[in-house]
Amino acid sequence: MxxxxxxxxxxxxxxxxxxxxxxxxxxxxxxxxxxxxxxxxxxxxxxxxxxxxxxxxxxxxxxxxxxxxxxxxxxxxxxxxxxxxxxxxxxxxxxxxxxxxxxxxxxxxxxxxxxxxxxxxxxxxxxxxxxxxxxxxxxxxxxxxxxxxxxxxxxxxxxxxxxxxxxxxxxxxxxxxxxxxxxxxxxxxxxxxxxxxxxxxxxxxxxxxxxxxxxxxxxxxxxxxxxxxxxxxxxxxxxxxxxxxxxxxxxxxxxxxxxxxxxxxxxxxxPFLAIIVVLVLRGRGLPLRGTITDRLPRVGTGRVRPGLVVVLAGGALLWIGLGASVDWYAPTIISTTFALVGLSVVLLTGYAGQLSIAQFALAGIGAFAAGRLAVFHGWPFELALVAGVVVAMLVGLLFGLPALRTRGVNLAVVTFGLGFAVHQIVFSNSDYTANVTPREVRLLGIDIEPIDHARNYALVCLVALVLVSLLVANVRRGRSGRRLLAVRTNERAAAAIGVNVFEAKLYAFTLSAGIAGLGGVLLGFSYATILYPQLFQPGASITVLVSTVIGSTGYLAGPFIGAISAPGGLITLLGGNGPATASAALQDGTTWQSFLPLASGLVLILTLIASQHGVAESIDASTRGLRSRIPGLRPAKAAPLPATERSTVAPRSLEVRGLTQRFGVFTALDDVSLTVAPGQVVGLLGPNGAGKTTLIDCVSGNNRLSGGTISWDGRDVTRWAPYRRARAGLSRSFQSLELFDDLTVRENLLAAADRRDRLAYLTDLVHPGRSRMPATVVAAVEELGLAPLLDTRAEDLSYGQRRLVAIARAVASSPSVLLLDEPAAGLDETESAELGRLVRRLADEWGMGILLIEHDVALVLENADRVVVLDFGRVIAEGAPAEVRTDPAVRRAYLGEEAAPEAEAGSPVSVG
Known part of the structure; x- marks a missing residue:
């Protein structure tokens, strides 16, 4: 003691x-x-x-x-x-x-x-x-x-x-x-x-x-x-x-x-364990301060142009295989493996919005597993490589578990500590990392030993980079990519369209860890002895993040641009005496190359200030006009809308009984009950602060109830997560819209309409396929006049257009019951009339039940079958529009006075 x-x-x-x-x-x-x-x-x-x-x-x-x-x-x-x-x-x-x-x-x-x-x-x-x-x-x-x-x-x-x-x-x-x-x-x-x-x-x-x-x-x-x-x-x-x-x-x-x-x-x-305890077990992260003008870095389309891929990839392979001198091999190995780890940053940070500062730690874990299996257990390189990737993915899955409880900057704190902990406990321990010297490195019978056959090894690294780039591009274009981008932009809105946020995060962490692990294995085996403490330092994770951000975290070209300046990478060839081997590259710290990390930090700051989107996005934006005139580089043609076929959605009813919601001592909802049947429009009226939006938040699963039950077609769903309710057919719109600004209008709609199968996480890697919008979405697009805007980014729309897209996205999953939270706010008279026709069409032709919250009382009274009125969280009136229109309690709630005799006759303005 x-x-x-x-x-x-x-x-x-x-x-x-x-x-x-x-x-x-x-x-x-x-x-x-x-x-x-x-x-x-x-x-x-x-x-x-x-x-x-x-x-x-x-x-x-x-x-x-x-x-x-x-x-x-x-x-x-x-x-x-x-x-x-x-x-x-x-x-x-x-x-x-x-x-x-x-x-x-x-x-x-x-x-x-x-x-x-x-x-x-x-x-x-x-x-x-x-x-x-x-x-x-x-x-x-x-x-x-x-x-x-x-x-x-x-x-x-x-x-x-x-x-x-x-x-x-x-x-x-x-x-x-x-x-x-x-x-x-x-x-x-x-x-x-x-x-x-x-x-x-x-x-x-x-x-x-x-x-x-x-x-x-x-x-x-x-x-x-x-x-x-x-x-x-x-x-x-x-x-x-x-x-x-x-x-x-x-x-x-x-x-x-x-x-x-x-x-x-x-x-x-x-200290790292303390960070885990505080951020993860406490279940609360740091409140992040931002502004309404906060913008995430833009994301590329992931479109693959086969001709361009063949020319660039084929040219690089031919140059390294036939034309380049020996001085090119080591820098190529370093830059390609660095770019592989950078691609893991694109997937995790660019697509999923999860900032990890431990990607090189994951790369080192892959190299650690593969190295020990190959050297001490005699595994062939092919099996050791696969095992290293799998181990990195398993550890990435484990690392991703904190994402279930925290995100964004808070997650960066966790992974920052994680990188140091792994380095101090594993890579710096000579009991684990000493004498890891691969004897024979052969791939499919071909000798690729990096000292005597550096050209072959460089070619293998190039092929791996091309294949992984195609894989990441496929993810971006597929259903899984739309899920990740939805989560990155707005987790609440993603859950509201049926995306399992935790599942998507874990997928991003696991796949990105596998990509980083692949880069780590190839980097580690490029040395005669794998030098774990030097190769996989915590600062390397910062370096690859900085370089990828400079290139662009949302574009596939980002890691390629950043990897050129990797320490010992292709940029060393500018000096005219590039290192002959990867080992020499590691030890080369002389002349102007010593200033590269410092220059990278300066370039990062200048890049972020000029445009946080990165160099690749700037190049993409500045050359768009030129590319539109070159066959093969032109933007993809918009897919035509499919013909609409009248059908009905699955008939299900929503029943709310005794719903109570308290925030501390304040009661926002008090014993509220209502029912929305198939094909029925229920209007929900009430003055500001009556609890209308709170009701939708409770029904959709965003709030934990203080009391009451929510039944879905007779089944109690009170404890269901929001994404599960959405998948069952309960969809909502948001008063604040909460669109996925990085996606086009078409992608916003497809993100909501996509099947929620887990198989997409695997099939998208090789074949993302094409998704078709369901007939209900096509009807909404046509009714609201959105067809010309389908390939426009949501962030570039006017407010009125954004609101119409939000309505169409809520309809996109063909829900049985649709909750619309003030959909007409900000619309002009013509657009409001179009919205009213769409609401009636969805109920009458498609069989949807609709709960309509609106301050435009006339819109509600003209289109609703039944109306419920709230005041201070309690139901004060319920019935047909004609009955509610003349109810004295409703007039008191809106005007604060007794109904005048002439109001009893039934003027619509009596509650307007």
Missing amino acids: TELLRYALLGLGTGGIYALLGLGLVVIYRGSGVINFAHAGFALVGAYLTYELQTVHGLGLGLSLGTAVLATALLGVLTHHLVLRPLRSASPLARVIATLGILTILTEAIQLKYGAQQLRTESPLPNEAVTVTGDVVVGQYAFWLVGIAAVVTLALTLAGTRTKVGYAISAAAENSRGAAALGWAPDLLASITWAIGGGLAALAGGLFPSTTFGFISPVPFGVLIIGALATALLGGFRSYPLALLGGLALGAAQSATRHWTDQTGVSDAV
């Missing part, structure tokens, strides 16, 4: 560093809503600037550290104004990726100047031993760091609760627009918090040598950011005292773990 206590107290020093870094992350998040993944870079700048001033130039500790803190605070302000502010309308994922670019720039700049070796400096805090009790002796620096972190915590807490600026920052954390409405400039608040956050990172970096007895190097700072993220998460990215306690607890737990086990890297994984 004494030994455990000693280890825990020894960890307080690291815990103090975690606390300072975590406090900085919390400050920045509270002021700008950004999780700063570049925080380790800020700490690195602070550490080395302090070293430069104190050790090299001989200044005192106080002056050196103070200067470093002020300089890094300024760096934080510049980061906000020069990078994050121009990206304020970009997606939250783009802003996170921008901070990764900043991290790359800072770390590479430090390494270019000082190298990666350890440097000796003076310890900034006293290291004399202090006897705590008995045999427990701890260095003074640990208590100094705890005290400094506690003072900073107290200062931040008092500033946040006792000053006007602190109140404003707290208000902005809750509602940035509200704070702006009160006269506070969001940019000023963000600048203050970025300055404080940057200064705290520099303070932590400058004091860090106390925990390493005066040594600094860039390597530990990458691990520190995981602890800092875990610390901030333990504080909910909100509470300074909880962040302090969380950081100290993490440091103590990490140190105590060393007492329990000497297994390499296990103690370094403690």
Whole structure:
């Protein structure tokens, strides 16, 4: 027990560093809503600037550290104004990726100047031993760091609760627009918090040598950011005292773990485990702040032009096979395997919207499994390759499980820690990775050993890249691709059209992991000995993400563009003396090639600011006119609409009984009951705040009921998930539309009309096929005049057009019961009349039951068979339109007064 206590107290020093870094992350998040993944870079700048001033130039500790803190605070302000502010309308994922670019720039700049070796400096805090009790002796620096972190915590807490600026920052954390409405400039608040956050990172970096007895190097700072993220998460990215306690607890737990086990890297994984506990088991992620102008990167069509593929792929194979010199082989191997991992980023981040910063870790896992099976168990290369891919897919499935509980930026935090944990526990452990030297590498009887037959190996890598590119293109065009893009754009809307969101996410994680694993196996086997710690570093995942974002995460060409600049890749040939082997490429760190990672970070920032869509999208947009005049490159012709055939949907009825919905002490719905029968239009009226949209949210499964039941054709579906209700035939539209903006109108409709079979996840890989719109959708398209817009992106439509598309998409799955939430809002008189005719046609000709919510009372009364009126969450009237039109309670609800005698005669405006 004494030994455990000693280890825990020894960890307080690291815990103090975690606390300072975590406090900085919390400050920045509270002021700008950004999780700063570049925080380790800020700490690195602070550490080395302090070293430069104190050790090299001989200044005192106080002056050196103070200067470093002020300089890094300024760096934080510049980061906000020069990078994050121009990206304020970009997606939250783009802003996170921008901070990764900043991290790359800072770390590479430090390494270019000082190298990666350890440097000796003076310890900034006293290291004399202090006897705590008995045999427990701890260095003074640990208590100094705890005290400094506690003072900073107290200062931040008092500033946040006792000053006007602190109140404003707290208000902005809750509602940035509200704070702006009160006269506070969001940019000023963000600048203050970025300055404080940057200064705290520099303070932590400058004091860090106390925990390493005066040594600094860039390597530990990458691990520190995981602890800092875990610390901030333990504080909910909100509470300074909880962040302090969380950081100290993490440091103590990490140190105590060393007492329990000497297994390499296990103690370094403690912060990652804390991240998993907080984000996954808690079931809540960080509230992300954005604006209505947030836009995701655009996605390509995935169209394959056979002639172009034959020319480009055939030309590359012929050049490597017959024309290229030996200098081309190693760079080709590196760039193709890098592009394979980049394709996994396109599938996962570009198509599914899941930001993973662990793709090279998955690549390494594939190489790890294949390497050990081939070397220590004698498996032939073909079987080892397949096994490596399968193992990577299984681990990817496991990694994807956090996606069931969190997403987006929150998932990035999980995978960021995951990459470090895998590297520290597996790849850095020589017991697992030493002496993995493949003896014979043969594929289908052909010798492809990469040293003596590098040309053959390069050809194999090229063929693999072409095949995987076709596979990813097929996914984009198929049913599975539309599901992924629906999930990426709007998970709630995806579930409302019958997409199982969790299933789609797991598919994306699993398939992308397999692609990354393939790239990792081919990269690993290209060396005489597989160098896991060097090849599959955590920073490699950041590098491939940065390069793919530059190229375009949503376009197949993106990874190809990014892979050219891969370290040791094809770009090295520009120097005229490219490396002869992959091994030499790994060790080549001289001349201009050393600046490539730094240049990539700079290019990423410039690319995101100019257009977050990437280079490939810019090329696609700028050459569209030229390509339209070249046969074979012209856009695909629009498929004609099929002829409509009158039929009926499956007749099912919806019954709601005693539905009650409370939000805290507020009751939004109170004992509401209604029935929607096949072929019946039920109008739902009520003033604003009556609970109409809440009713639809409850019926469609988006809200958990406080009481009551929902029956579907006599079967209780109260606990069914939204996607399951949609598949059963219960469809809805949204008041806020929630279209899939990255898809065309046709794809929006097909996404809703597609079969929900799981077989598509396999068949789409080789043959995505063509989907036809059902007759009900064709009828809606014709009735609403959407035919000319079918191949237009939803984001390019006017508001009125978007609303019509939202209605058509709700109809697309041929539901038995359709819930329409204010479909006529924003439509003109002609469009409203067309909508009314469509509603009656769907009920009369197709047999749909329709629940129609509308503020256009005339539209409801003219087209509904029955009308239900809500007020303050209760049903106040129900019956035929003629009865409801003259009901005194309805008039009181709308006008707040008793019905006038003339209203009793039945004027439609009596409830208008």
